[in-house]
Amino acid sequence: MPPRYPDKPVCSYLWDTTLGVHSEHAAVRLNFDLATVFGELTLDRDTSSTHSREGDELADWLRGNVERAFSPSRAGGLQPSSVGGSTPKTATASRGHEVAAPAKIIGTPYRFTYAAHFPKPALPLDNPLTEEGVALGRRLFNDPLLSKGEKQSCASCHQMDGGTVDAGKAFSLGVDGLPGKRNAMPLYNLAWKSEFFWDGRAKSLRQQALMPIQDELEMHETLPNVVAKLKSARAAAADAKAISYATSFTRAFGTPDITAERVGLALEQFLLTVTSFDSKFDRVMRGEAQFTTEEQRGFELFHTEHDPRRGQFGADCFHCHGGPLFQNVAFANNGLEREPKDLGRYLVTGRDGDKGKFSVPSLRNVELTAPYMHDGRHRSLEEAVFHYVRGVKRSETLDPNLAKHRPGGMHLPPPDLHALVAFLKTLTDESLRPAARSAALAPP
């Protein structure tokens, strides 16, 4: 899928006013959904023509969308609005505009829910989500049989059902005790991504999921071995409800065949269902909670341009980490190195302009995913944000949104740095906190 318009922020404007009728004070929240304006616009395909000339089709289309992008809602959390409403949406399978024959559904269709203020995800039509497929994927994700010597499962490095990452390690150790080359990534909201890994080398999750199994620094196993082990695995005798893999595969795919392809498809189904959209930030957007003064300051800095000529002194974060997913699904160089040791995206595309570029990580739950950056160089959130204040290093591929600042970065005063960190902590999904998880998993 070609990259789509990257930033999709939903903004709300609070219109504090006194209405004539009863002279009562009222606040009306006007939501503005940028995603509606740009819709399915594809930057590289559709954007060559517009200079708002008379009769410019694209400009007319955008103008029409702007009207639809505004929606009023009551402020103060009385009425959930259409944007940021509290009723999650349910997705049906679709991948962009493609009209492919959907695969026959075997089993119970899975109800995939997501926040009302998220864009529609592009679920694969040829691998429809089912309860049985997702359950098989979750089982495989947690099963050390997928690794050499049965020492490690996917969950060893991606803990808590894929929610967060290898607790505190910069580089996770594989089955042979050798460290990998990059920091493990958190696995939520992958349904909105189309290229995976820090350098985007995997084009689909079914393809991605088979790579760590065979990676010699990770699970270091062969696919034929995995298939053979799954075929002969006995259901744990102690667990009366446990079923054999042949039964699990039959429920998910209709026949008991265990193949590497099906392992990939089941893992893909499970990975697609891991979502996270309930944080203080989301509640504030729905009018159910309020930012503290410091969080509000951080929110504004995060979403404001740094343009001194216009009297704007924001922190420019939204360019890359904007929108409800807090990532723009793109690759960028945020100035970690003058001469990158790890060439990142360049290793996939071979283009000089991609040297040192990495997948922009979502900042949802960032409080829980230390250490930070592709190599885990920053141990705390303060340190990671301080990088943008003083640590930015110049190179040919440094992103223009960072290259425009003074040497070293945006030189924010310490209270602003702390405000940004306070705002980032509002992006934490409380249910993913280790304490909340172990309470939920503990027997009653």
Ligand code: HEC
């Ligand atoms: C030894 C630790 C380790 C194990 C085991 C492991 N992973 Fe990972 N995972 C990583 C690391 C490190 C990365 C980032 C690697 C890179 O970018 O080169 C990653 C990245 C990913 C991503 C990309 C996420 C994104 O946003 O692009 C997915 C998906 C993923 N792993 C799924 C899995 C699955 C499924 C398994 C089991 C089959 C698994 N991982 C096993 C360490 C591990």
Ligand code: HEC
């Ligand atoms: C030009 C795009 C861009 C801008 C602007 C930007 N970032 Fe980033 N950010 C990135 C990329 C790319 C990475 C990953 C870099 C890497 O690991 O090589 C990243 C990583 C991070 C991380 C670490 C996340 C993790 O899981 O490891 C944090 C925290 C962060 N950025 C916060 C911010 C804040 C706060 C701002 C505004 C002050 C900001 N970013 C501005 C592109 C950007």
